[in-house]
Amino acid sequence: MIKQAIIPLAGLGTRLLPLTSVFAKELLPINGKPGLEYIINECIDAGIKEIIFIISKRKMMIKKYFYNDKFYKNLIIKKKDPRIIEEYKKILRFRKMIKFVYQNKPKGTGDAVLKTKKYIKDEYFLMLLPDDLIIKKNCSKSMIASHKKNKASVMASMTVNKKNVSRWGIYKLDKKLNKTDYLINSVVEKPNIKDAPSNKAVIGRYILPKNIFSKLKNLKPSKSGEIHITDAIQLLINDNKKFIAHNFTGKYLDCGSMDGYINSSKEIAKLWNFAWLVQAMSAL
Numbered sequence: 384m385i386k387q388a389i390i391p392l393a394g395l396g397t398r399l400l401p402l403t404s405v406f407a408k409e410l411l412p413i414n415g416k417p418g419l420e421y422i423i424n425e426c427i428d429a430g431i432k433e434i435i436f437i438i439s440k441r442k443m444m445i446k447k448y449f450y451n452d453k454f455y456k457n458l459i460i461k462k463k464d465p466r467i468i469e470e471y472k473k474i475l476r477f478r479k480m481i482k483f484v485y486q487n488k489p490k491g492t493g494d495a496v497l498k499t500k501k502y503i504k505d506e507y508f509l510m511l512l513p514d515d516l517i518i519k520k521n522c523s524k525s526m527i528a529s530h531k532k533n534k535a536s537v538m539a540s541m542t543v544n545k546k547n548v549s550r551w552g553i554y555k556l557d558k559k560l561n562k563t564d565y566l567i568n569s570v571v572e573k574p575n576i577k578d579a580p581s582n583k584a585v586i587g588r589y590i591l592p593k594n595i596f597s598k599l600k601n602l603k604p605s606k607s608g609e610i611h612i613t614d615a616i617q618l619l620i621n622d623n624k625k626f627i628a629h630n631f632t633g634k635y636l637d638c639g640s641m642d643g644y645i646n647s648s649k650e651i652a653k654l655w656n657f658a659w660l661v662q663a664m665s666a667l
Contacts, residue, residue: 384430384527384531385429385430385505385508385509385527385530385590386430386432386433386504387432387435387502387503387504387505387508387509388426388431388433388434388435388509388511389434389436389437389496389499389503389508389509389510389511390422390435390437390510390511390512391437391486391496391510391512391513392407392409392419392438392445392513393437393439393442393485393486393495394408394489395489396408396639398641399639399640399641406444407442407444408513408514408638408639409445409513410444410445410448411638411644412648413516413638413648413651414648414651417448418513418516418638419513420477421516421518421651423477425511425517425521425522425523425524426509426511426523427480428521428523429521429523429524430527431480432480433480433481433482434481434482435481435482435484435502436481436482436483436484437484437485437486437496437498437499438483438484438486439486439487439489440487446483449474449477449478449481450478451474455467455471456471459471482502484498484502486498490604490608490610491604491605491607491608491609491610491612492512492609492610492611492612493599493602493610493611493612493615494599494609494610496510496595496596496599496612497596497599497600497610500596503593505593506592506593507530507536507590507593508590508591508593509523509526509527509588509589509590509591510587510590511523511587511588511589512587512588513638514587514638514639515586515587515588515635515636515638515639516635516636516637516638516647516651517588517631517633517634517635517636518633518636518650518651518654519632519633519634519654520631520632520633520634521633522539522586522588522631522633523588525629525631525632526539526588526590526629527590529564529627529629533560533564533625533627534625535624535625535626535627536590536591536592536616536625536626536627537564537589537590537626537627537629538554538567538585538586538589538590538616538626538628539585539586539588539589539628539629539631540554540565540583540584540585540628540629540630541583541586541630541631541635542582542583542630543582543583543584544582545579545582546576548573548575548576548579548582549573549574549575549579550573551573551584551585552570552572552584552613553571553573553574553579553580553581553582553583553584553585554567554569554570554571554580554581554585554628555568555570555571555581556568556581556583562630563629563630563631563632564627564628564629564630565583565627565628566625566626566627566628567620567626567627567628568580568620569617569620570585570613570616570617572611572613583628583630585613586631586635588631589612591616592619592624594624595612595615595616598614598618598619599612599615602614602615602618634650
């Protein structure tokens with residue numbers, strides 16, 4: 384069973400400037416709560432017991448969010464507001480399952496994953512990229528079920544418009560295993576339309592094997608100075624390690640760009656309003 388998750392949070396968030404010049408993008412509110420909380424709740428609902436955050440010194444705001452006890456205690460004494468008390472209790476529950484590790488230089492997702500090596504206990508672990516929100520269905524939960532069924536590493540997959548393949552990592556697939564799962568042959572980073580092997584895109588949810596650390600350790604940085612997680616994954620595939628592309632059924636939201644962030648707020652607000660309406664109707 385997958386019990387640990389890692390969430391890389393050290394990114395600069397340049398696509399959300401000027402907001403991210405002073406604020407961690409993962410704490411930006413989406414319909415009244417930080418985007419990061421949606422990711423944490425996805426983990427909890429999927430059965431995860433420990434979450435490792437990879438942050439940088441400039442993102443210490445994230446750690447403070449979970450360790451702001453003095454602020455909450457003083458406010459609770461003054462206000463005695465039940466809503467504030469519940470918020471503080473929620474933060475304390477989250478804090479029990481969170482560890483922090485540090486990536487102070489922006490060397491890519493592969494380097495961020497490598498920072499967690501000494502904390503990973505089991506053979507497989509979950510990684511979630513916080514720019515990618517998936518609502519309506521729990522993607523991590525369905526990926527864990529796929530992992531259990533196929534006894535393999537699993538990566539989230541989404542069908543995209545062929546005109547947009549150059550925006551994504553794209554899978555080259557070997558064969559269809561069932562309605563949702565495909566065996567991966569390779570991953571091509573942002574191919575042009577002509578060379579794209581499919582229109583199945585990599586989305587920011589991964590179940591990775593512990594032996595990926597040995598591949599990451601020996602990788603040389605790219606021209607941009609980054610270590611790419613997909614390079615390590617490809618090395619494992621070349622070693623005949625089984626990787627599955629899992630077509631999830633939830634709704635994908637991109638929170639990492641300004642347009643995507645605004646749209647995500649609208650979509651989640653609509654979902655919340657619908658849930659509220661259903662609840663109100665059932666009470667009649």
